Amino acid sequence: MSKEREGAYWKENLRLVAALLAIWFIVSYGCGILLVDWLDQFHIAGFPLGFWFAQQGSMYVFVVLIWVYVFRMNTMDRKHDVHED
Amino acid sequence: MSVMTWTYLIVGLSFSLYIGIAIWSRVSTTQGYYVAGGGVSPLANGMATAADWMSAASFISMAGLISFMGRDGTVYLMGWTGGYVLLAMLLAPYLRKFGKYTVPDFIGDRYYSDTARLVAVICAVFVSFTYVAGQMRGVGIVFSRFLEVPINTGVIIGMAIVFFYAVLGGMKGITYTQVAQYCVLIFAYLVPAVFISMLLTGHVIPQFGFGAEMQDGGHLLDKLNGLSTELGFSPYTSGTKSTIDVFAITFALMVGTAGLPHVIVRFFTVPKVSDARKSAGWALFFIALLYTTAPAVAAFARVNMITTINGADGQGVLATEAPAWIANWQKTGLIKWEDKNGDGRMFYAKDDRNEMTIDRDIMVLANPEIAKLPNWVIALVAAGGLAAALSTAAGLLLVISSSISHDLLKKMIMKDITEKQELLYARVAAFFAVVIAGLLGIFPPAFVAQVVAFAFGLAAASFFPAIILGIFDKRANMQGAISGMVVGIVFTAGYIIYFKFVNPAGNNASNWLWGISPEGIGSIGMLLNIVVTYTISHLTAPPPAHIQELVDHIRVPRGAGAATHH
Numbered sequence: 001m002s003k004e005r006e007g008a009y010w011k012e013n014l015r016l017v018a019a020l021l022a023i024w025f026i027v028s029y030g031c032g033i034l035l036v037d038w039l040d041q042f043h044i045a046g047f048p049l050g051f052w053f054a055q056q057g058s059m060y061v062f063v064v065l066i067w068v069y070v071f072r073m074n075t076m077d078r079k080h081d082v083h084e085d
Numbered sequence: 086m087s088v089m090t091w092t093y094l095i096v097g098l099s100f101s102l103y104i105g106i107a108i109w110s111r112v113s114t115t116q117g118y119y120v121a122g123g124g125v126s127p128l129a130n131g132m133a134t135a136a137d138w139m140s141a142a143s144f145i146s147m148a149g150l151i152s153f154m155g156r157d158g159t160v161y162l163m164g165w166t167g168g169y170v171l172l173a174m175l176l177a178p179y180l181r182k183f184g185k186y187t188v189p190d191f192i193g194d195r196y197y198s199d200t201a202r203l204v205a206v207i208c209a210v211f212v213s214f215t216y217v218a219g220q221m222r223g224v225g226i227v228f229s230r231f232l233e234v235p236i237n238t239g240v241i242i243g244m245a246i247v248f249f250y251a252v253l254g255g256m257k258g259i260t261y262t263q264v265a266q267y268c269v270l271i272f273a274y275l276v277p278a279v280f281i282s283m284l285l286t287g288h289v290i291p292q293f294g295f296g297a298e299m300q301d302g303g304h305l306l307d308k309l310n311g312l313s314t315e316l317g318f319s320p321y322t323s324g325t326k327s328t329i330d331v332f333a334i335t336f337a338l339m340v341g342t343a344g345l346p347h348v349i350v351r352f353f354t355v356p357k358v359s360d361a362r363k364s365a366g367w368a369l370f371f372i373a374l375l376y377t378t379a380p381a382v383a384a385f386a387r388v389n390m391i392t393t394i395n396g397a398d399g400q401g402v403l404a405t406e407a408p409a410w411i412a413n414w415q416k417t418g419l420i421k422w423e424d425k426n427g428d429g430r431m432f433y434a435k436d437d438r439n440e441m442t443i444d445r446d447i448m449v450l451a452n453p454e455i456a457k458l459p460n461w462v463i464a465l466v467a468a469g470g471l472a473a474a475l476s477t478a479a480g481l482l483l484v485i486s487s488s489i490s491h492d493l494l495k496k497m498i499m500k501d502i503t504e505k506q507e508l509l510y511a512r513v514a515a516f517f518a519v520v521i522a523g524l525l526g527i528f529p530p531a532f533v534a535q536v537v538a539f540a541f542g543l544a545a546a547s548f549f550p551a552i553i554l555g556i557f558d559k560r561a562n563m564q565g566a567i568s569g570m571v572v573g574i575v576f577t578a579g580y581i582i583y584f585k586f587v588n589p590a591g592n593n594a595s596n597w598l599w600g601i602s603p604e605g606i607g608s609i610g611m612l613l614n615i616v617v618t619y620t621i622s623h624l625t626a627p628p629p630a631h632i633q634e635l636v637d638h639i640r641v642p643r644g645a646g647a648a649t650h651h
């Protein structure tokens with residue numbers, strides 16, 4: 001396998017991880033901690049919104065993020081021909 | 086049937102199941118002992134990881150903590166789940182491709198240094214023992230409350246069970262018992278939560294019931310905020326901790342989770358790199374089932390507790406008419422009532438009207454009794470608490486035993502022992518680890534609760550940066566990694582020791598560095614480690630060519646093969 005191909009795969013991988021971790025940061029540290037008091041003025045299903053992100057929403061997003069990563073990486077592995085058999 | 090009969094029946098059945106699995110999954114190779122032969126499916130590994138991770142603290146204590154802390158309890162919810170995103174994307178697939186048995190293995194090989202390996206072994210053993218002491222104590226408490234045997238007898242029974250399947254089956258035995266234990270513990274957690282949610286709000290799903298309107302009108306959270314303010318507490322849905330401290334604690338718990346050796350090794354047990362990613366997805370899914378239910382349980386329990394003690398009219402309930410659970414738990418000393426105003430009524434509040442002392446740990450265990458659920462549900466909760474504690478204890482004991490037999494003996498001190506001898510040493514080490522863990526449960530050192538911050542802080546400040554940089558920075562070298570780990574550990578340990586032991590009186594926000602508590606300081610230790618490792622690595626010679634090739638090798642999935650000696 002060529003070094004170039006590996007390099008391209010690695011760059012694309014890093015871009016994907018950076019994007020997903022940005023969302024990870026925004027929902028947990030952003031909505032659940034830094035903006036929590038401001039968001040509490042809105043309501044969702046009986047919850048103050050900031051409180052909901054802190055005790056519910058952030059965790060749902062975490063699960064979704066990992067599965068998005070799983071599927072995108074499987075596609076990416078094939079595209080760059082580095083997948084396992 | 087009485088609660089006790091149900092408990093003997095359900096706990097007895099679950100224990101026989103664990104022993105049956107142990108006999109079925111005996112191993113005779115080190116590969117089987119350390120990584121279950123590398124043939125675990127991602128779904129099974131996800132469940133095993135969830136049980137491995139969710140300890141007595143998650144099952145028994147967490148909802149109680151949140152119940153008393155309100156929104157501040159969020160640090161545990163996000164902190165103990167968010168780390169899996171980091172694990173899935175930054176660690177698990179690469180460590181699986183690396184394909185060896187332990188975390189010190191990776192640190193020692195990647196930084197081509199036995200000093201680095203030794204630092205990692207010491208951290209792994211320390212972190213695991215800190216953690217396992219709490220599990221054994223949890224086993225003892227469940228036994229003493231539900232089966233009315235002395236705490237020490239409970240601990241010894243727990244030790245015997247763990248010893249049986251950990252020593253006989255190694256990782257393989259542990260993996261499949263953890264799968265069974267996950268099923269027991271999640272069922273035991275969800276059943277009472279669903280019952281209580283239906284009783285209070287009419288919603289089957291606690292995650293919805295939590296925000297919904299109550300059967301007697303008004304939103305649950307509004308009612309809870311109202312009750313809290315009336316009794317002198319701060320409103321349930323707003324916090325009292327400073328934002329920077331909440332941020333730092335959450336971050337330390339997240340990176341600490343991602344750096345815990347007993348969690349990381351679980352990803353060595355699957356056949357492929359893509360399976361390691363999937364395992365992380367399943368693991369967090371299974372964990373989130375409990376973790377999104379916990380805050381609902383916390384809120385329900387708080388409403389139920391306040392209304393049963395203070396009465397629907399908020400005037401206090403006569404002690405002579407108090408429900409049975411109060412008397413049951415008074416026997417264990419975990420609930421205390423002192424009739425200060427002599428009116429014969431109990432009252433719970435934040436201010437000086439308060440007459441109750443309630444241990445936070447009982448909220449989950451007492452919850453089914455408070456909500457008057459059937460006896461079999463109460464027994465089920467006991468079995469669930471035991472499953473949570475035993476599964477975590479087993480995972481930790483395996484880390485301790487493999488650190489000794491593999492990393493310390495085979496890799497450093499007795500390099501020419503055969504596989505058979507190594508396996509024997511692993512079992513001997515597991516035996517001693519079980520005994521020490523049991524002794525820590527029977528004679529809990531006063532500082533167990535104090536040092537939990539240590540486990541996460543040290544994992545965050547030592548392993549996490551060393552592993553991440555080992556994968557993502559090809560330039561990271563031996564000199565950098567060793568100085569980084571030492572600086573991270575010394576800083577974090579020093580800060581915690583100072584505030585917990587040297588100057589506990591000064592342990593408050595005005596003395597903390599930037600307002601960060603000892604629980605959150607691991608996040609600063611981690612950043613320090615990264616800065617030091619990066620700087621020193623770039624000032625000294627790059628790692629040798631074969632190490633740079635190793636890094637290239639672990640970055641692509643193809644060619645993983647089963648975890649093995651190279």
